[in-house]
Amino acid sequence: MKYYPIFAIAAGTLLIGCSDSKTESNAIATAEPEAADHQPAISHPLPGDPEAGKEVYLRACSACHQPDGSGLNGMLAANFVSDKTRLAKPNEVLLNSIRNGVVAENKIMPPHKDILSDSEIKNALSYIRKTFGSSE
């Protein structure tokens, strides 16, 4: 008898946050070639000897970048094959990255300047450019 079901019925205005949460998850891979197509293939000089760089690449780089240059589809390391922006950078920028390392969002390239000589680094970049890039 003295039980009054006093429910606060004021919850009726809470209509936020309930929409299906999958709407925003279109992956990064939408075709959006905005910046990439104005300079198709800039030719960069090889900073060293690509033949000698092959051995360096296979020894010191291919665990991450993979023998095919794909970096396991970019998951482990920079993908030289399908990400053309990589090798579009000038030699000095890339050499600097190899010497001092790169910290990316969820992966890292350690510095190589203490474990490789500078000519080994230049040779490795030459191998990469010649094999996966568009310059000869």
Ligand code: HEC
């Ligand atoms: C431990 C894994 C690992 C090793 C070993 C490694 N890399 Fe990398 N490399 C990476 C990662 C990670 C990145 C950055 C990826 C990103 O930015 O998304 C990278 C980026 C690069 C880039 C692009 C740098 C830029 O400025 O865009 C070059 C060139 C490169 N590596 C060359 C090499 C060479 C040459 C070697 C061997 C001497 C080497 N890497 C060894 C993981 C590695």
